[in-house]
Amino acid sequence: MMKELNILIMAALLGLALSGCKSTPPKEVCETPNTKKLESAFSTSKNTLSNRQCWNTFEMQFDELLNIAEGAPGKENKKKFRDFLRWSEQKGIVSQLQYKKMYTEYFTPLYVSLPRNESSCRAGQNVTQITRNMDNELVNKKRGLLNALGDTQAYSKAVTDRQNIALVLLAAGEACNVMN
């Protein structure tokens, strides 16, 4: 009798454990776009991300969308990505800050990696690290601005601005050292 009871308890526990696993859907449920058509790819991603349980695939979706856009560059892609990111923000998949950061980082010449709250005197002492961060960001700008949008002007603006910003920060650091 006791033996049967134990089996029942174990079976119940196993059942509970298995039902807990159901909160993570099978991998194939969170589909990523598998097409070369960007429009349709955005639809797939939106459809997938409409399932709250697939929100953790957001970055993967974004990356895949970029890959597809890189295969068919065009300035019109900018609006598509903006709409997608805005949609993701409105759905609560990403925060407003994340949305703006991603959009700026990939699709504008502006650098989000620059320090926002420290003086240039201070930043000037850390130019190497700041430049490194800008270089990393430039890799994403290349994917977004150049490869996905084909916007060579904006991309070269980003490249030039990176040099100019580094130059000004270096000068600020040196000048502040002289005056202190």
Added chain:
Amino acid sequence: MKLKYLILATTLSLTASNIVNAQGQSQTAPTINLFPSTVIQDLKNSVRATNDMEKGMEPIIKQMDETMVLFKSANCDGEAGDSGCSQLKKQMQQQYLDLLTQMEGVLPSVEKSIKATNKSLAKSITTKIGKSKTPVQIQREILAGKKPLEEKLVAGKPGKLSTKFRKLLAIASSKGQSGSTVVTAASFFLETKQSLSLIEQTRAAIAQAKTQAALDLSLGTLSDEMINTVSSVKSILGDESGEVGIASDAPLIPSALESDTSFDESEDIY
């Protein structure tokens, strides 16, 4: 050869045209004035000092050129016993010594004026950028300077120092100061810093060359160093035939972009 390098490097490091190249005249309202009257005054002094240097050196260079032409046309190369050739050789050596002495004499005033410009720019940059702007704000300033240059100037192009300073002075004095003025000021500040160090090295090298020149004069020989130095000095004075083989050593100042990138989605930008 070391002296030649230093003189050339000094020249190139002072190429204000590099900086001018980074300047974009914007139609937007001025936001930062990095060239207050003190900087303008120091720039004026630099124009004067470099102008004086050029004016003082030009006649000696001209004399040397003439003597050299005479020396070559008289087939004096390798003529050891010819008294006329010996006379010409001595004349050239003396002119070379004069050139070094002249250069040695004017460099301190050039150095002084550049030092003053460097200091006033340091003060201006510290106050108006270093302490009061964040890197993000600098980025916005730079972004504002998006109009093309009215007068394109080639980066690293050799030319008269005084002309380069004069061009920079014109930019600094212009009312259309824009975001890229920040880049101009920053570049120029860094260049003056480097130049001061090079001038110091050049002065030391000239002292050495003078010793060698005095020795050459007593021995009656013409050294390659002399020919090279004269060529280098010519390049300072704006003779574009002077070698500029170390142009790649000059700091790289990116040129202003002519593109007018629009940002209609400002509310979406971080």
